[in-house]
Amino acid sequence: MPSRTGSRPGADEPVGAATAAGATEADDPEAEFLAVLGQRVRTMRAVRAMSRKMLSQTSGLSERYIAQLEGGQGNVSIILLRRVALAMGVRLEDLLAAVESPPDWPVLRDLLQKANADQIAEAKRVLSGAAAGGEGPAQRVALIGLRGAGKSTLGRILAERMGWTFVELNREIERENGLSVAEIFAIYGQETYRRLEQGALRRLAERPGPMVLATGGGIVAEPVTFDLLLSSFFTVWLKARPEEHIHRVREQAAKGLAPTRMPDSDNALREIRGILVSREPLYARARAVIDTADRTVAETAGELTGLVESHLGTGHRRGA
Ligand SMILES: Nc1ncnc2c1ncn2[C@@H]1O[C@H](COP(=O)(O)OP(=O)(O)OP(=O)(O)O)[C@@H](O)[C@H]1O
Numbered sequence: 001m002p003s004r005t006g007s008r009p010g011a012d013e014p015v016g017a018a019t020a021a022g023a024t025e026a027d028d029p030e031a032e033f034l035a036v037l038g039q040r041v042r043t044m045r046a047v048r049a050m051s052r053k054m055l056s057q058t059s060g061l062s063e064r065y066i067a068q069l070e071g072g073q074g075n076v077s078i079i080l081l082r083r084v085a086l087a088m089g090v091r092l093e094d095l096l097a098a099v100e101s102p103p104d105w106p107v108l109r110d111l112l113q114k115a116n117a118d119q120i121a122e123a124k125r126v127l128s129g130a131a132a133g134g135e136g137p138a139q140r141v142a143l144i145g146l147r148g149a150g151k152s153t154l155g156r157i158l159a160e161r162m163g164w165t166f167v168e169l170n171r172e173i174e175r176e177n178g179l180s181v182a183e184i185f186a187i188y189g190q191e192t193y194r195r196l197e198q199g200a201l202r203r204l205a206e207r208p209g210p211m212v213l214a215t216g217g218g219i220v221a222e223p224v225t226f227d228l229l230l231s232s233f234f235t236v237w238l239k240a241r242p243e244e245h246i247h248r249v250r251e252q253a254a255k256g257l258a259p260t261r262m263p264d265s266d267n268a269l270r271e272i273r274g275i276l277v278s279r280e281p282l283y284a285r286a287r288a289v290i291d292t293a294d295r296t297v298a299e300t301a302g303e304l305t306g307l308v309e310s311h312l313g314t315g316h317r318r319g320a
């Protein structure tokens with residue numbers, strides 16, 4: 001039961017005006033968002049046979065405020081909207097969803113939250129229409145990890161040894177769009193870059209033939225893209241210590257080999273530690289991991305080749 005203490009917001013003053021005078025929903029996406037939100041509140045209240053008065057009593061918001069919210073005229077605060085959601089017994093995220101969900105969505109969500117990893121894998125296989133059975137992607141290896149992990153260095157060596165094609169995802173994105181990664185980020189921002197990354201990966205996943213793919217460090221940031229990578233490639237996480245990531249990228253930058261510099265500030269180490277900690281659970285979804293810390297390129301290249309050969313079974317190396 002939500003708290004009913006405190007004054008009733010919106011009892012005397014109008015809800016914050018969200019739209020400029022004269023703006024219509026059609027030409028104002030924010031007004032449209034508020035209209036959809038209001039419609040959802042009204043529908044969910046009606047489904048629960050709650051009058052505005054009842055919702056007002058349970059949520060602590062005035063009836064007038066609720067009417068404005070439902071009419072799409074109120075830019076409600078997140079805390080007040082949370083009270084409305086709690087009072088109706090709906091999830092806040094369902095009120096705010098960017099797209100309308102199918103009617104079965106709440107049931108499926110509930111089942112997924114209780115499912116184990118095998119059940120989720122099976123559900124994904126069925127829903128994506130993937131063929132039954134199989135050992136997953138053969139002769140398709142992707143390398144993930146933070147900048148300086150060794151994805152390009154080891155990827156190139158592995159491809160050479162196996163006689164496979166080597167592809168750098170970032171170079172593919174640059175080729176397809178005629179702009180450098182840095183330019184795409186600067187001009188269009190992260191969201192556009194992630195969309196282009198997903199498109200490029202989808203095309204590579206469909207391209208036939210054995211392949212080693214070196215990805216960009218941030219590929220784990222977009223769940224759909226990362227899932228596509230995991231399901232289309234035997235994915236290996238290359239690990240190193242934060243200090244090594246920084247040292248390696250700086251060394252490459254000094255030689256003019258790295259496309260962008262690692263920040264020089266004292267905060268660089270703290271920053272890279274933070275990124276690594278936040279990405280570790282995602283990188284850990286890879287099928288295998290190789291720790292490159294305190295090891296030579298020859299050592300980790302040998303381990304990676306052995307790992308891929310044992311994944312494939314013996315005899316896959318060109319000329320073997
Ligand atoms: N054990 C190791 N395994 C791989 N690389 C190592 C190792 N030890 C040192 N290095 C060096 O670390 C650097 C790794 O750079 P590389 O460009 O391959 O990383 P990357 O993961 O592709 O980075 P980015 O995300 O910036 O493209 C190379 O200069 C390589 O020689």
Ligand SMILES: O=C(O)C1=C[C@@H](O)[C@@H](O)[C@H](O)C1
Nearest residue numbers: 147170181215216217218219
């Ligand atoms: O680690 C990252 O967040 C990134 C690494 C690069 O390879 C690019 O993918 C992009 O600059 C983001």
Ligand SMILES: [Mg+2]
Nearest residue numbers: 151152153214
């Ligand atoms: Mg690289």
